[in-house]
Every structure is written in C-alpha cells, then in structure tokens.
Amino acid sequence: MTQRTTIDARGSFCPGPLMELIANLKLVEIGDEIEVLSTDEGSAKDIPAWVKKVKHEMVGIDQKGDVWHVVVRKMK
Amino acid sequence: MAKKILIVGGGLAGTIIANGLCRQLGKELRANEVTITVIGNDEQHMYQPGLLYVPFGRIREKELFRDQRSVLDRRIVFHIDPATKIDIAAKSVATESGNTFEYDYLVLATGSRLRPDTIPGMSEGAHWFYDLEGARKMREALDEFDGGKIIVNVNAPHKCPVAPLEITFMLRDYLQSRGVWDKTEIIYTYPIGRLHALEPVANWAQPEFDKAGIKYETFFNTKSVDAEKKIISSEEESDLEYDMLVTIPPHHGAAVISDSGLGAGGWVPTDRETLLHNGTDNIFVCGDTTNIPISKAGSTAHFEADTIIDNLASLVTEGRMARKYDGKVFCFIETGMDEGTYVWFNYQTPPNPGPPSQMVHWFKLAYNRLYWLSARGLL
Numbered sequence: 001m002t003q004r005t006t007i008d009a010r011g012s013f014c015p016g017p018l019m020e021l022i023a024n025l026k027l028v029e030i031g032d033e034i035e036v037l038s039t040d041e042g043s044a045k046d047i048p049a050w051v052k053k054v055k056h057e058m059v060g061i062d063q064k065g066d067v068w069h070v071v072v073r074k075m076k
Numbered sequence: 077m078a079k080k081i082l083i084v085g086g087g088l089a090g091t092i093i094a095n096g097l098c099r100q101l102g103k104e105l106r107a108n109e110v111t112i113t114v115i116g117n118d119e120q121h122m123y124q125p126g127l128l129y130v131p132f133g134r135i136r137e138k139e140l141f142r143d144q145r146s147v148l149d150r151r152i153v154f155h156i157d158p159a160t161k162i163d164i165a166a167k168s169v170a171t172e173s174g175n176t177f178e179y180d181y182l183v184l185a186t187g188s189r190l191r192p193d194t195i196p197g198m199s200e201g202a203h204w205f206y207d208l209e210g211a212r213k214m215r216e217a218l219d220e221f222d223g224g225k226i227i228v229n230v231n232a233p234h235k236c237p238v239a240p241l242e243i244t245f246m247l248r249d250y251l252q253s254r255g256v257w258d259k260t261e262i263i264y265t266y267p268i269g270r271l272h273a274l275e276p277v278a279n280w281a282q283p284e285f286d287k288a289g290i291k292y293e294t295f296f297n298t299k300s301v302d303a304e305k306k307i308i309s310s311e312e313e314s315d316l317e318y319d320m321l322v323t324i325p326p327h328h329g330a331a332v333i334s335d336s337g338l339g340a341g342g343w344v345p346t347d348r349e350t351l352l353h354n355g356t357d358n359i360f361v362c363g364d365t366t367n368i369p370i371s372k373a374g375s376t377a378h379f380e381a382d383t384i385i386d387n388l389a390s391l392v393t394e395g396r397m398a399r400k401y402d403g404k405v406f407c408f409i410e411t412g413m414d415e416g417t418y419v420w421f422n423y424q425t426p427p428n429p430g431p432p433s434q435m436v437h438w439f440k441l442a443y444n445r446l447y448w449l450s451a452r453g454l455l
Binding site: 011012013015016017019020022026027042046049053 | 194233237268269273274297311312326341348369403405421423424426427
C-alpha cells in the first residue's frame, strides 16, 4: 500500500526542501509518495526539474498561502 | 524519589546538555532530587570539526581527543555501554552489557554515522575525512598524489554542510603549495542545482570556484562507484572518471533509533521548536539525531542543547517549558588555508555570509581549542 510521508521544510534554509526530499527518498519504498512543504518559491521549480531529471514522478504542486505543497512519487 | 534524567549519547550534544543541567540543577543534585546519567559509546570524546585538518597534517591527532570522563561534570553518572533498545512505553533503555536504565526524562543525542556502504563501490573506491580512519587514509593518498583528476563528491544527507566547500578550497591551497596544482583538475559535485544548500553561500562559492579553476557539476546524486575503472556515476546518468575520489558519504542516524522503531533512517521525528520527540512530553532530541530539516552541524546541536537545558531544568524545577528553539545555526567556513568567513541564520533570518578574512580564519583555529570549554558548558 502506498505510503505518504510529509516533510515540513518551511523556513528551512539549509539543507533546504530539495535536499530534504533527496535524503528522504532514500528511506521510502518505490511507489511511496513524499509531500514537501516549502516556503521557498524556488522549490516549485527546482523540485520538478530534478524529479524529471532522475525520472521520479510529480504527483502535484499546490500553493496554499505562502506555502508550496509539492508531492513526488518514488519510481526507482 | 529522585527524578531520573537519562542522556543517550556522549558526543557534543549529550555532553553539553549533561554539563549544562548540572549547572542549573546544582541544588536538586545536592538534595538527591535528581540524577543525571549519560550512556556513551566511547572513552574518548572527539572534536569532529578538527578532522578537516587531518588530511593536510594541519592538526595533531591527539588534539582531537579528550577523555570523556574529564569533559563531564563529576556529578554525572557516566557509563560506556552503548544503548541497544529504547522502550518509550516502559521508559527504559537497554544496553549492550545487558543493563536496563529507567528514566523520567530522556534525551536522545545518538548522532549520525557515515554509510558509504549504501552506495555500491563507494567504500572501496572513495576517500573521506569525516572519520579519523578515513582522514588518515586520505592523508596518505594526498601524500602520494602528484597530479590528476580529483572529484569532491557530496551526498545527501550529510552533516557539517560547509565542510565540502572547505575541503575543496583547502585542497587547492595544499596542492598549490606542493607545486602540483597545474597538473590537477578538481571537479566538485553537489546533489542540488547549485554549489551549496544555502543560496547566498552558493552564490559566493561559484565565482570563487571559477576564479580558482575548480570545475563543478550540480544535480549529481551518486548511484555507484566503479573502484576498478575509477568512474563515479550519478542517478542523473552522468559518469565521471577520477584519479582520486573524495566523498562526503550519505549519513544515517544511529542504529539504536531505527532498531527501536523511533524513526526511519535513525532520525527521530522532532518538534522544531520544543525539540520534543513528537507525541511525547518527556523525550528531548538534540543535534544530528532529529529529523528537523535543518543543518546537521555542531553549532545546531549546541544551540539546541542550550534550549533543552533551559527547558529540562525548568520542567524539573517549575513544571513548565522555558522557551522555544529559534532554529539558530552558525558555521565557520574555511575558504583556504589562510582565510575564512562565517554564516549564521535561523528559522526567520536568511543567511548572509561576509567577505573572507584572516581574522575569521584565526578565530576558527582558536575555536578548535575553545571547543573544550563549550563541551564543559563554560562557553
């Protein structure tokens, strides 16, 4: 069954939302999803760009107030 | 009945908290109303940031160590007896020797560990300086290095986030001083799309790299290392040849954390302001051990430790929490063998590193000695 983990990376300057996503993807199973909460506008571009490059899957990006919710599925 | 405070981990975080609690709970300790116990893994306390200097012969190994007992306040009960199972329902911690320690308040400061073994070929094909054995091997390899391609490879997650930049700048200065820089090419690889997680640091480092002739490849997450062919490959489908590979291996938390079901990868789910393990009111988590998306660095552990000392002492004496952790991190950055800068930030304040200077470099060298006062809770 697909699990979803949430990373609350709001206000995280270092290591930042994308680095947190990369680290956490190593801890979940293929098919699982990770939701990253970020207040860094760059995450809305950086994360999809990297996800496409390594061939994981973007599930969705949603902006609620000043927080971006980026959901990624591990594919390999 | 005395309140039992149990600290698992005798590294920087556990040591500062134990000593700090002794200062704040002197009266309660004298009256036997509280006990402070530390369970550690080693007789020796190591100053980990000093490892950066080992490959270049710039620090003596004995300067990295003090006897752990001598660093701890004598009122602390200290056992060298690694924890094997933490049972938060039973409020107890089992250890390697077969002992069981009970607690009223628990502090988890079990730190992080290098896991090069999680990437095929990395243990065989790479050097690193994040532990003493690795730093010694890297020193030997550098002694014999007379030119070629060096790759400085960074993997997530890792502690001391500025160390990869520092080692790169120091390698340049070291190789220049040995007269082999002209025969050397350095390529620095980083997991995300810039040279450092902190954008202002990345923006500063990139022109410095360009000026020095240091090459770089971003979006590089190591998939495997072929130690025989000397090729490192990334998840992003890039292959790089090397003569010497210096890696910052991916880290995991302590095995006792994952073995006890307290957090995937050994990272404990922790509230970023109270530093309490989520869902508990008597278990604090400090330093690398937390899953908070913040730098895994000595200064992080130190500032978190100060918060935990205040809150734990306040809980014991007043039955209430004292204050929140504001996310403060401070890092020195060596920008070569003779200059340095620093950066600080918290949850609200973005980082803004200043120009490098000799003064900051000297202050970092001074702090390498002053650390022992920090560990004792005096600085």
